[in-house]
Amino acid sequence: MDFFESLLDAWPQLWSGIQITLQLSLGGAALAFVIAVALGLSSISEIGVVRGVSRVLVEFFRGTSLVVQLFWLFFVLPQLGFRLESMAAGIVALGLNYGAYGAEVVRGSLNAVPKAQWEGTTALSMPWVTKMRRIIWPQAWALMLPGLNNLMVMLVKGTALALLIFLHDLTFVVDELRRTEGTYFAFGVGFALYYLISLGFSTVLRMLERRAQRKLGLAPTKAQTAQATAGAVA
Amino acid sequence: MPTDNPTGGPADGSTSGDAPRIVFQDVVKKFGDTVVLNGLNFTVAKGERVTLIGPSGSGKTTILRLLMTLEHLTGGYIYVDGDPLTFEERNGKRVERKPKDVARVRRRIGMVFQQFNLFPNMNVLENITEAPIHVLGRSKDEAEARARELLEQVGLGDKADAHPTQLSGGQQQRVAIARALAMDPEILLLDEVTSALDPELVGEVLGVLREVAKNTDITMLIVTHEMQFAQEVSNRVLMFDHGRIIEEAAPDVMFSNPTEPRTREFLQAVL
Ligand SMILES: Nc1ncnc2c1ncn2[C@@H]1O[C@H](COP(=O)(O)OP(=O)(O)O)[C@@H](O)[C@H]1O
Numbered sequence: 263m264d265f266f267e268s269l270l271d272a273w274p275q276l277w278s279g280i281q282i283t284l285q286l287s288l289g290g291a292a293l294a295f296v297i298a299v300a301l302g303l304s305s306i307s308e309i310g311v312v313r314g315v316s317r318v319l320v321e322f323f324r325g326t327s328l329v330v331q332l333f334w335l336f337f338v339l340p341q342l343g344f345r346l347e348s349m350a351a352g353i354v355a356l357g358l359n360y361g362a363y364g365a366e367v368v369r370g371s372l373n374a375v376p377k378a379q380w381e382g383t384t385a386l387s388m389p390w391v392t393k394m395r396r397i398i399w400p401q402a403w404a405l406m407l408p409g410l411n412n413l414m415v416m417l418v419k420g421t422a423l424a425l426l427i428f429l430h431d432l433t434f435v436v437d438e439l440r441r442t443e444g445t446y447f448a449f450g451v452g453f454a455l456y457y458l459i460s461l462g463f464s465t466v467l468r469m470l471e472r473r474a475q476r477k478l479g480l481a482p483t484k485a486q487t488a489q490a491t492a493g494a495v496a
Numbered sequence: 497m498p499t500d501n502p503t504g505g506p507a508d509g510s511t512s513g514d515a516p517r518i519v520f521q522d523v524v525k526k527f528g529d530t531v532v533l534n535g536l537n538f539t540v541a542k543g544e545r546v547t548l549i550g551p552s553g554s555g556k557t558t559i560l561r562l563l564m565t566l567e568h569l570t571g572g573y574i575y576v577d578g579d580p581l582t583f584e585e586r587n588g589k590r591v592e593r594k595p596k597d598v599a600r601v602r603r604r605i606g607m608v609f610q611q612f613n614l615f616p617n618m619n620v621l622e623n624i625t626e627a628p629i630h631v632l633g634r635s636k637d638e639a640e641a642r643a644r645e646l647l648e649q650v651g652l653g654d655k656a657d658a659h660p661t662q663l664s665g666g667q668q669q670r671v672a673i674a675r676a677l678a679m680d681p682e683i684l685l686l687d688e689v690t691s692a693l694d695p696e697l698v699g700e701v702l703g704v705l706r707e708v709a710k711n712t713d714i715t716m717l718i719v720t721h722e723m724q725f726a727q728e729v730s731n732r733v734l735m736f737d738h739g740r741i742i743e744e745a746a747p748d749v750m751f752s753n754p755t756e757p758r759t760r761e762f763l764q765a766v767l
């Protein structure tokens with residue numbers, strides 16, 4: 263069959279594009295997550311200055327476009343004597359931009375943990391780290407995963423901008439294929455591959471979400487499910 | 497104030513061993529423009545059990561929440577074992593205390609809430625051991641042994657591994673009591689701890705609290721509408737109206753022969 267032959271021929275090229283896209287996605291997501299957590303936690307700090315700085319950074323990186331941030335990192339910074347490789351510039355831009363969006367998700371989720379839970383930790387005299395790490399974060403985590411999942415899918419799509427700084431990512435490869443294999447084939451394969459990559463990430467995040475909910479008793483635990491199944495069988 | 501009460505154990509790190517357990521001095525609390533407490537003064541002795549009664553909105557919850565440092569103290573001072581809680585007087589000035597100092601004093605206080613506030617990300621045992629391990633620095637084994645002992649005491653010895661959502665309201669509240677006790681508080685604040693419960697579950701929670709009252713010398717501040725329970729457990733009853741103590745008496749006097757018409761009116765409505 264024509265289609266599969268073409269696909270087989272194009273696969274080495276496609277695979278190298280996929281790898282670049284995956285590197286950008288994973289690197290960008292990792293950095294975005296760290297930034298989101300740091301800025302999200304800062305945004306609910308009791309210290310006004312910390313809150314303010316977090317606010318400004320979030321607004322700045324949300325409010326300026328990803329493309330412009332990318333150009334700054336790749337074209338302007340070198341002129342200031344600070345050179346970033348394409349991949350690094352791509353990851354940093356994605357991390358800053360989606361990190362800022364993620365910070366809002368983190369902040370919203372922390373605020374959505376019932377006030378009674380925060381007060382419970384005060385009544386037990388828990389220091390900040392204990393309160394956050396052991397009580398508030400695990401509950402907020404379950405709430406923030408759907409939002410982070412959303413952002414992850416957007417980030418994967420956002421990696422396509424990397425071709426603007428000369429990275430041969432999946433979009434670049436697909437565009438090349440358009441010339442040799444035709445529009446229909448190239449963009450069809452492009453669609454499918456982006457979809458599969460996004461699906462992969464959101465499946466993993468969905469699993470994390472279920473696990474977090476199970477821990478909160480919002481979904482049956484494995485033991486309970488097993489018990490229920492055993493009961494049904496017996 | 498009863499003097500036949502043995503004083504509560506050693507006041508950990510407190511400056512004066514013979515100071516009253518709790519002192520409210522000229523306490524002012526405002527929410528925006530709403531003045532809830534306007535210069536409130538009262539003292540609670542070590543080991544004393546004081547019940548706060550009064551109509552809804554008279555400031556009872558606010559008083560407990562100020563002690564638990566869940567609300568900002570607008571004016572005045574609160575002392576625990578002679579130590580200022582959130583504000584202190586220094587050179588005639590009212591100064592906010594450092595969070596570290598607040599935490600040291602607050603550690604002597606525990607609270608049980610109307611809505612239990614158990615942690616949903618932990619099972620029953622973990623709910624109880626969490627703070628002893630991470631706040632008091634107890635070992636896991638030690639904390640768990642104590643938690644199981646407390647669970648036995650509140651009649652839930654078989655529920656250590658249960659998730660809070662698998663428990664009835666009455667059971668959850670008994671876990672919350674065990675959780676507060678696990679911190680070895682000198683002061684226990686109980687804010688309408690049976691108000692959220694179905695009537696048939698009230699008894700089991702009050703039963704547990706009666707035992708705590710009998711077997712420990714923990715100072716208790718109790719807000720409740722269960723007058724029978726209040727009469728049995730407390731040494732003194734304070735009647736509040738609009739943030740002021742309008743009557744103060746031993747429970748048998750307060751409940752059978754109150755002086756103030758306002759108290760009589762309130763008790764008639766409740767009893
Ligand atoms: N967070 C708050 N914001 C504004 N007003 C409050 C707040 N909490 C309590 N109040 C007000 O303070 C007063 C006393 O409330 P509260 O201490 O809860 O009374 P009680 O426990 O005796 O019913 C009420 O008028 C209430 O509306």
Ligand SMILES: [Mg+2]
Binds near residue numbers: 556557688
């Ligand atoms: Mg109240």
